[in-house]
Amino acid sequence: MKLFSKNMIILAFVALLSFFPLYIARDAEFGGADGQASEAISELNADYTPWFESFWEPPSGEVESFLFALQAAVGSGFVFYYIGYSKGKHSLNKRDQA
């Protein structure tokens, strides 16, 4: 099977795995906070108080999602730059050999 179609099938499974929870657990909150773990900690040890605060926290959900999007964009930018670069190099080599 061709590379493209093979990878598209894999990608479809990844998309399915990421979106079907939204359907299955429709009433869930899908929270991104780490609230449950800290709740569990205070259940296990009620006296525990975090002894250190983050140096800086994103002032709002918008800023936070901006930074996460930036992280993903920078990362995928480089990943796909590399893929394009090696694909170009590959086809150039093939043409030279032909």
Place this chain on the structure above:
Amino acid sequence: MVLRKIKNIGLLIAYVMSIYIFFPDNVYAMHIMEGFLPFNWAAFWWIAMIPFIIAGVRSIKKTVALHPNLKMLLGMAGAFAFVLSALKIPSVTGSCSHPTGVGLGTILFGPTAMTVLGMIVLIFQALLLAHGGITTLGANTFSMGIVGPFVSYGIYKGLKKLGAPQWLSIFMAATLGNLMTYVTTSIQLGLAFPAASGGVTAAILKFMGIFAFTQVPLAISEGLLTVMVFNILTAYSQKELQVLTAFTGKTISSIKQGVKA
């Protein structure tokens, strides 16, 4: 062949569904938050991390000195971890977590190289996103950059030795490495916060309920994405993969044969 692959993946999905049925708790799964490990434990994991960081820096230096043209591939492995850590994906437990993306680099460059790259990703998230933390950086690096990659590496090598197909070795390595990262997180929290009744074990199980099960579908996603990138590398970056074969043993030999044939 392809049909069998699809069948296998279908079985995996059925497995995930059954896990959902047994553990329907609404939970969150992430790294350990800033300040949420007592000082002694935070210090312990920091110290435990340092030798691996030194080994990792050495291994990266060696790779780059021997093969300067692999720098881009190394950057790509780091960037892959960077993207995947930013993707908070909903899970069947009704909460979100994210893959780690270190399996790819581990298979290419060895586990300690990913200790360094994983730590860089964690520092970025701790400082700019208040996700994870600097005091807990040692513990988080230990789970994501040491245990995860070493498990991935062991599984990849082991499955290759058993003669498993390339894609399956890669898939299992990335998936189980990701899963073990969060099992480690549970153990770290359990050790630091033993339960009043049941002690450390009970606490570990409690945290595992929070951290590890949410992670199962994400671990599978990570495995699939890693296989995808490897498919691309196999097609376009043969030279680099063959050079890497020189110092990771004959791990990528089957890819080589596949292309020659």
